Amino acid sequence: MNTKLLISTLPLLVVGCAAAVSLISFRYDYPTALRKLSVFWVFNFCIDLCGHLTKYFGLKNHWLYNVYFWLMYLTLAYLYDQQVKSKYVHAGIRLFYVVFPLLVLAETLVSGIGTLQTMMLVTGSVFMIFLAAAYFRQLYLSEDNESVTRDPWFWFSFGFILYFGCTVPFLGMFNYLWSHYKEFTNFYYSYFCNSFAILLNLLIITGFLCRINSQKSH
Amino acid sequence: MPDKFSEVTLILFASTLIILLLTGLIVVSLFINQKRKYRFHREKFEMKTNFDQELLRAHLEIQSQAFESISRELHDNVGTLISIAMVHIRSMSVSATEIEKMSEVDSLLNEAMDSLRDISRSINPENINRLGWQKSFMAELDRIRKTNRFNVHYSEEGLPFTIELQKQIIIFRILQETLNNIVKHSYGNHIYAHVCFLNNMVSVTIKDDGKGFQAQPSDLPGEGAGIKNMRSRAAMLPAVLEIENGVESGTIVTLSYKEQTL
Numbered sequence: 001m002n003t004k005l006l007i008s009t010l011p012l013l014v015v016g017c018a019a020a021v022s023l024i025s026f027r028y029d030y031p032t033a034l035r036k037l038s039v040f041w042v043f044n045f046c047i048d049l050c051g052h053l054t055k056y057f058g059l060k061n062h063w064l065y066n067v068y069f070w071l072m073y074l075t076l077a078y079l080y081d082q083q084v085k086s087k088y089v090h091a092g093i094r095l096f097y098v099v100f101p102l103l104v105l106a107e108t109l110v111s112g113i114g115t116l117q118t119m120m121l122v123t124g125s126v127f128m129i130f131l132a133a134a135y136f137r138q139l140y141l142s143e144d145n146e147s148v149t150r151d152p153w154f155w156f157s158f159g160f161i162l163y164f165g166c167t168v169p170f171l172g173m174f175n176y177l178w179s180h181y182k183e184f185t186n187f188y189y190s191y192f193c194n195s196f197a198i199l200l201n202l203l204i205i206t207g208f209l210c211r212i213n214s215q216k217s218h
Numbered sequence: 219m220p221d222k223f224s225e226v227t228l229i230l231f232a233s234t235l236i237i238l239l240l241t242g243l244i245v246v247s248l249f250i251n252q253k254r255k256y257r258f259h260r261e262k263f264e265m266k267t268n269f270d271q272e273l274l275r276a277h278l279e280i281q282s283q284a285f286e287s288i289s290r291e292l293h294d295n296v297g298t299l300i301s302i303a304m305v306h307i308r309s310m311s312v313s314a315t316e317i318e319k320m321s322e323v324d325s326l327l328n329e330a331m332d333s334l335r336d337i338s339r340s341i342n343p344e345n346i347n348r349l350g351w352q353k354s355f356m357a358e359l360d361r362i363r364k365t366n367r368f369n370v371h372y373s374e375e376g377l378p379f380t381i382e383l384q385k386q387i388i389i390f391r392i393l394q395e396t397l398n399n400i401v402k403h404s405y406g407n408h409i410y411a412h413v414c415f416l417n418n419m420v421s422v423t424i425k426d427d428g429k430g431f432q433a434q435p436s437d438l439p440g441e442g443a444g445i446k447n448m449r450s451r452a453a454m455l456p457a458v459l460e461i462e463n464g465v466e467s468g469t470i471v472t473l474s475y476k477e478q479t480l
Contacts, residue, residue, distance in 0.1 A: 139248060162237075165238075169237075170230055181226070192234070
């Protein structure tokens with residue numbers, strides 16, 4: 001196996017691990033939101049696997065990632081709606097449910113589904129950063145005495161801020177970079193975006209495992 | 219073209235670095251805030267514990283002073299009155315038919331005088347200081363034995379050790395309340411008391427064969443004030459107080475106190 005293939009496959013393996021670990025939420029009777037996230041992460045793994053297979057066979061897979069990101073942003077917004085208690089955030093999520101599909105529709109009509117929809121990626125990623133930051137604010141103001149390290153959503157939010165924050169500048173310029181600096185785009189995607197994806201999935205694994213002792217004792 | 223490329227890479231790397239730093243800053247501030255929150259909660263808890271202890275200490279001090287004054291009053295005032303009454307009765311000239319009645323009155327007054335003396339001794343904290351908690355406890359058992367309502371069995375093992383005077387009073391008050399509860403509520407016939415000294419630890423077990431104890435968690439309002447006081451006193455020592463139902467009947471109260479060694 002050459003190094004390039006190994007580097008591109010490593011994130012897929014970590015996503016697979018995260019999806020497998022997330023399934024403990026069914027074994028230890030975790031809250032429903034965590035189970036839903038677990039199902040979504042298994043779906044995430046399947047999409048990523050399809051993405052890798054299409055890439056391996058030399059097929060363009062941007063349409064697949066477009067659909068994947070639509071679903072990801074809407075699912076995460078739905079899950080954060082249950083975690084964040086602020087009514088302003090709830091209102092923001094309602095607005096996102098309306099504006100985001102309209103944006104997706106407009107971008108699909110303008111640039112087609114075969115091109116990576118960077119406007120949608122930037123809007124969705126920025127909104128996810130906002131939701132994760134809102135959850136951090138909630139933790140900051142909370143009177144609860146439990147350690148944040150035992151809160152799965154702390155780890156998930158940490159991962160989402162890191163991943164979306166660090167990939168949004170690149171994904172926003174993706175089409176431009178791809179047409180002008182293909183080699184650099186490949187390099188940045190393989191080393192940086194994949195590293196952040198690995199980091200996100202490691203934090204997802206930590207989030208699912210951080211409560212395992214208390215769940216066992218129940 | 220190369221200038222534009224370097225601009226693009228600069229924007230990408232700089233924005234990624236800034237976001238990484240910001241995320242780190244947010245997470246670190248969250249941890250610092252939580253540490254502060256922990257410290258605040260701990261301090262609040264310590265303050266509450268200290269306040270409760272001070273309150274209990276003040277309460278016990280007032281109670282101790284009240285006991286002392288009642289004890290003195292019983293001994294000096296009521297005791298003297300009974301003694302005078304006895305002297306008067308003994309000095310009265312009565313007819314042969316009334317002699318029997320008079321001697322009965324005399325023996326009743328004698329009994330009242332003994333009981334009064336016992337009560338006065340048992341509630342006087344100075345007496346506990348003088349005798350020590352163990353002898354005071356035995357005297358208390360003796361007082362109950364004299365009522366003929368209970369058969370009292372006492373046993374001990376191990377070598378007694380010295381306990382701080384203030385703590386001796388607290389231990390005695392817990393045991394005294396236990397005995398009072400047995401006398402008032404148990405409807406039993408036997409009291410078994412066992413004192414065990416082992417490695418700087420004293421364990422006192424008091425059993426009865428009465429109707430038993432309706433166990434309730436200590437924080438429920440249904441629990442009597444007496445038992446609540448016993449628990450607060452035990453917490454003050456600090457000692458472990460266990461109240462449970464006996465195997466067949468009755469109640470078992472165990473007080474375990476470990477003297478702190480330097």
